[in-house]
Amino acid sequence: MDLTEIPAVLDWMGRDNALQRQWSPLASRPIRQADPLTRLWGFRTDGVRAAASLARRNGRRLKVVRYVHAPEREAGAQFEELELVARSRHYLVQDELCLDVGRPMLLEYRSGLRAARRLLRGGFADGLLAPTYEHLSPNIAEYERLLRDLYAHGYFVALAESETGR
Secondary structure, rough: OHHOOOOOOOOOOHHHHHHHHHHOOOHHHHOOOOOHHHHHHHHHHHHHHHHHHHHHHHOOEEEEEEEEEEOOHHHHHHHHHHHHHHHHHHOEEEEEEEOOOOOOOHHHHHHHHHHHHHHHHHHOEEEEEEEOHHOOOOOOHHHHHHHHHHHHHOOOOOOOOOOOOO
């Protein structure tokens, strides 16, 4: 193939892109990956819907435990916001507040999150309510691991503000 077979374009960049498309194998082209937060939003909301459906069949409302990972001076406002969100969604709220203060750390080392999981395992709540996914983990892989672990044990995660901002 010679240069006369390349589509006529007006600038050098168009010719360069045409040559690149012609000679580079398909495997070397970047593949568009789906946004992982959108996928996790769908996974998380499916868990909430399944738990709500089960609760309705059993004639009861969903119970949640509130969890916040924030500086202590901001925690009170965060818990109040979660109370309003829970009421607007018709969730029953567990009285115990689960708080982790300080810098982000691995999920295994968070005493507030461990307390929330104990309440879930004890049957005091059906799910966890947090302000945003970053309160659970700013690391998307770690956040996904937590979602899958809770879902595997029959619990759900609800957020005041979804991963995608919808």
